[in-house]
Amino acid sequence: MSFLAKVFIYPINSLILADLVERFGHKPLTMMSQIREKVTSLSLDSPPINITPEDPKLGLKYAAIEVPAGVRGRMSLIGPLIEQAESAIIVENPPTDFGCVGCNRTNELTKYLIRSKGVPVLEVKYPESDEEARDFVNKIVAFLESLPKEKSEEDEKAKEKEPAEKEGKK
């Protein structure tokens, strides 16, 4: 499947945002894809562990050593997504910020990093009524349609192959 642009979403596991982004042809960068890689890899030994002692070390790239291990562990999953992001949609005041995405320090750091990355960011409020939902959808759709059209994954792969073929010929 080819996508136009990689869009980082906050809340990072949102159904509505992930669906809207995919519906309009872009690739949502979500926590679910990161988790899938983690829990389906053979290196993971036994349930219920899904964060290994290595993860807080990887998180050091995004947060200092004094920061709690929970923040660093989460950042080891969210950080690579921020690096890939070509644009972002941030929803303020989502109703539930608890559970695995309920760490407020991680959320603040995530939002700070994505805002300071310099990519186009849309900030909207979580809708609470039908009218607000209409505005919410309209703003997101307008933003997604305004995003620069990136080359498809197939084109990128083809481009990657070309130099390799050239090298092979040499």
Add this chain to the structure above:
Amino acid sequence: MTETKKEEITKYIVISSDKVLPSDAAMKIYESEFPVTVKETCFGLIVSGARDDVETLVEQIRQLDKNHIFVKDRGFPPGDERRCRASRGGGPRPGFHFLREEVEMLPAIGAALDELEAKECMTEKRKAKCRLKTSDLEKVIEEELAR
């Protein structure tokens, strides 16, 4: 040679439609004869299988009522011991709370998508009406000159 294993993915199909029930969508998947695992839930379906199969199926299901059927990825496969309620002694699984909150908002989001689609149709119709063919323009000019 050993056969390489295809990438397995899992997706949630959340149904907030007046026309389609989770059981209808499940039947549609059974009819399609794709080798995927389907789990029916209170909010919709969980579909798991090879990436191509799941993506094709999800697109087919979405077309049943495209503005009221929502899809997202899931990290854990269905029935995974680390998340499944059966092995955790009951209660909602982690991650369900946020999904439940979002499901409450889906009718409004679906209605907004419907409106957006209707608006697009209107603008397309207007465009079609406004567009004047060059041959028609020539006729108008000729008529005007003939007066």
